[in-house]
Amino acid sequence: MTAELHLLKTDAEAALAATFASAKARLPGGRGVAASREAAFRRFEASGLPSRRVEEWKYTDLRALMRDAKPLADPPDATRGKPSLIDALPGVDAHRVAIVNGTYLPAWSDLAGADLGVTLTDLFAWVGDNLSAWQDLVADESDLATSLNQAFMTGGVVVRIRKGARVAKPIHLAYAFCGEPAAMYPRTIVLVEPDAQATLIETFEGPAGSDYQVNAALTLSIGDGARVERIKIGREGASALHIETITGAIGARADYNELTFTTGSAVTRNQLFLRCTGDGAKVRVAGANLLKDRQHVDSTLVIDHASRGCESREIFKSVLDDESRGVFQGKIVVRPHAQKTDGRMMTQALLLSDRAEADNKPELEIFADDVQCGHGATSGRLDENLLFYLRARGIPAKRAEALLIQAFVGEAIDGVAHEGVREMLTGRVTAWLEARG
Amino acid sequence: MAMLEIKDLQVTVDGREILKGLDLAVNKGEVHAIMGPNGSGKSTLAHVLAGKDQYAVTGGTVTFEGADLLALEPDERAAKGIFLAFQYPLEIPGVTTMNFLREAINAQRKKRDEAELSPPEFIKRVREVAAKLGVDQEMLRRPVNVGFSGGEKKRNEILQMALLEPKLAVLDETDSGLDIDALKVVADGVNRLRSPERAMVVITHYQRLLDHIVPDIVHVLSRGRIVRTGGKELALELEAKGYAAYQDEAA
Numbered sequence: 301m302t303a304e305l306h307l308l309k310t311d312a313e314a315a316l317a318a319t320f321a322s323a324k325a326r327l328p329g330g331r332g333v334a335a336s337r338e339a340a341f342r343r344f345e346a347s348g349l350p351s352r353r354v355e356e357w358k359y360t361d362l363r364a365l366m367r368d369a370k371p372l373a374d375p376p377d378a379t380r381g382k383p384s385l386i387d388a389l390p391g392v393d394a395h396r397v398a399i400v401n402g403t404y405l406p407a408w409s410d411l412a413g414a415d416l417g418v419t420l421t422d423l424f425a426w427v428g429d430n431l432s433a434w435q436d437l438v439a440d441e442s443d444l445a446t447s448l449n450q451a452f453m454t455g456g457v458v459v460r461i462r463k464g465a466r467v468a469k470p471i472h473l474a475y476a477f478c479g480e481p482a483a484m485y486p487r488t489i490v491l492v493e494p495d496a497q498a499t500l501i502e503t504f505e506g507p508a509g510s511d512y513q514v515n516a517a518l519t520l521s522i523g524d525g526a527r528v529e530r531i532k533i534g535r536e537g538a539s540a541l542h543i544e545t546i547t548g549a550i551g552a553r554a555d556y557n558e559l560t561f562t563t564g565s566a567v568t569r570n571q572l573f574l575r576c577t578g579d580g581a582k583v584r585v586a587g588a589n590l591l592k593d594r595q596h597v598d599s600t601l602v603i604d605h606a607s608r609g610c611e612s613r614e615i616f617k618s619v620l621d622d623e624s625r626g627v628f629q630g631k632i633v634v635r636p637h638a639q640k641t642d643g644r645m646m647t648q649a650l651l652l653s654d655r656a657e658a659d660n661k662p663e664l665e666i667f668a669d670d671v672q673c674g675h676g677a678t679s680g681r682l683d684e685n686l687l688f689y690l691r692a693r694g695i696p697a698k699r700a701e702a703l704l705i706q707a708f709v710g711e712a713i714d715g716v717a718h719e720g721v722r723e724m725l726t727g728r729v730t731a732w733l734e735a736r737g
Numbered sequence: 738m739a740m741l742e743i744k745d746l747q748v749t750v751d752g753r754e755i756l757k758g759l760d761l762a763v764n765k766g767e768v769h770a771i772m773g774p775n776g777s778g779k780s781t782l783a784h785v786l787a788g789k790d791q792y793a794v795t796g797g798t799v800t801f802e803g804a805d806l807l808a809l810e811p812d813e814r815a816a817k818g819i820f821l822a823f824q825y826p827l828e829i830p831g832v833t834t835m836n837f838l839r840e841a842i843n844a845q846r847k848k849r850d851e852a853e854l855s856p857p858e859f860i861k862r863v864r865e866v867a868a869k870l871g872v873d874q875e876m877l878r879r880p881v882n883v884g885f886s887g888g889e890k891k892r893n894e895i896l897q898m899a900l901l902e903p904k905l906a907v908l909d910e911t912d913s914g915l916d917i918d919a920l921k922v923v924a925d926g927v928n929r930l931r932s933p934e935r936a937m938v939v940i941t942h943y944q945r946l947l948d949h950i951v952p953d954i955v956h957v958l959s960r961g962r963i964v965r966t967g968g969k970e971l972a973l974e975l976e977a978k979g980y981a982a983y984q985d986e987a988a
Contacts, residue, residue: 690841692821694815704829
């Protein structure tokens with residue numbers, strides 16, 4: 301059986317194996333990291349790239365979508381100046397943390413005047429000093445994409461926000477890719493200590509014509525009573541393959557609010573595995589996807605209520621034009637002792653074309669008996685009667701459509717607490733609609 | 738020439754003939770009431786005037802201020818001064834009433850080559866008109882009609898009408914779903930907009946709205962045609978005798 305599987309290796313799988321064999325000796329990190337790389341790659345190799353026969357990847361057949369595996373990206377030449385494509389986040393004043401081609405670049409980062417209480421450490425330096433903490437953080441990572449990230453991690457950063465700190469300006473993790481098509485595997489760890497408050501922004505971008513590959517992983521640990529908002533903006537180049545996996549633990553009474561906003565890439569898979577580990581945590585997870593051409597964006601999430609009295613709200617909105625495809629797989633798990641859980645999940649797709657496709661798979665797995673959980677899924681076109689109402693008031697057809705699309709996406713974006721980010725994203729929705737013509 | 742001239746209008750909906758040769762002329766300054774039993778074609782007439790797609794005009798003409806109305810898109814008709822107050826105003830989640838009003842007013846002004854209202858000018862105008870109609874400021878900040886009562890929705894229609902200042906307002910069953918107090922508020926709003934320059938077509942099943950919005954001319958619509966036209970006393974006669982006589986006449 302094993303021999304047979306090896307014979308059936310795809311080009312991409314063969315290339316991944318060859319890359320790992322040749323690169324593992326020079327990949328950064330000490331002996332502990334090397335061991336976890338090896339174990340992670342073995343985990344990956346045992347099953348290979350997931351195809352549609354693997355339930356979790358049913359709608360995003362990575363085996364078919366990933367035709368080749370690019371070589372590992374070289375770190376950029378920091379002496380040649382910053383690449384101009386680092387997202388400037390117009391109207392948002394943030395501390396920038398530059399991660400280019402999968403490498404954390406302190407020289408291009410800007411923590412000047414940073415609020416006290418934030419420290420940035422190179423990933424491998426941190427792991428060297430905190431090996432057992434690292435091993436604890438990644439112990440549960442069985443997901444295949446995360447295994448690949450762990451095997452190939454090219455670099456990354458550990459952001460630590462100290463107990464009780466109030467970080468006024470957002471921390472902007474700016475991931476960028478430049479150069480010849482290659483693969484980057486950044487790994488970021490964000491440790492928010494109890495009662496701290498911070499806003500994190502992640503941006504991903506790269507050149508339009510390049511079929512580069514990104515497999516990023518973010519490990520989030522949110523302490524008791526902390527308040528964290530995270531906004532991810534996916535603006536990868538139009539030919540890029542993007543995977544990001546977030547694994548998070550949310551402490552007692554903590555408040556975690558996130559939005560993932562995707563307009564870029566050819567293929568994106570956003571995976572989120574969140575666990576409420578302390579009582580009374582509050583989680584809001586939102587997504588807004590604006591897709592055209594043949595873009596494929598998959599939002600897969602598992603919200604694991606592992607403590608009492610936690611509340612979660614998931615709201616996902618996809619606007620699908622041309623032949624684009626939006627996938628949503630959301631699962632709420634309520635553990636036997638997680639009584640008084642309150643979980644609501646809603647996913648909605650707006651189809652602007654006959655050829656667009658929406659796949660929605662909401663799931664509830666409830667093992668406690670005193671809970672309130674629900675989910676809903678809709679997909680459809682713009683409401684003709686609403687369009688007529690707007691037009692009967694003098695609003696031209698295109699503008700009426702734009703207003704309704706903005707309102708549709710707005711329900712996801714309006715949950716962002718940071719006003720500057722909210723306005724910037726609203727502006728990007730407008731720009732997307734204008735480009736649509 | 739009348740402001741609105743409808744000649745021999747024939748309309749089908751899903752292949753079914755609803756209007757079967759309707760004639761109507763409305764001059765500026767006049768208030769016409771169109772009464773008729775359910776299914777006589779009242780709402781169809783209202784929607785055809787506003788330009789709804791699903792209604793297929795198979796014959797006849799409609800001219801507004803001398804131009805062919807049927808050739809225009811719904812938004813172009815609105816900019817020319819036609820306003821339809823909906824029987825069932827729609828809810829628009831995510832679009833605040835204030836934003837909706839600003840979009841509508843400025844779109845119409847733009848189409849007429851007039852300057853858009855500046856935000857302070859716009860807000861001042863909306864506040865004035867809302868205050869006159871007893872529309873709460875809080876309502877303006879909420880998404881259009883979402884969670885509004887029937888009365889609030891109808892009042893919102895009249896607010897839109899007051900701000901857009903149409904030349905011809907078509908009120909489709911504005912009284913439906915209103916209790917007597919709400920009806921009075923809405924009727925007062927409409928009456929305040931009566932002017933020698935503005936025409937109104939009030940579509941209703943019941944006479945009671947016409948106690949409050951007193952028409953100049955009353956038409957009876959039955960089976961897709963105007964079968965009788967008279968003064969305001971015709972409405973009282975209909976109230977007393979019902980529509981039975983007209984249904985027989987049309988048959």
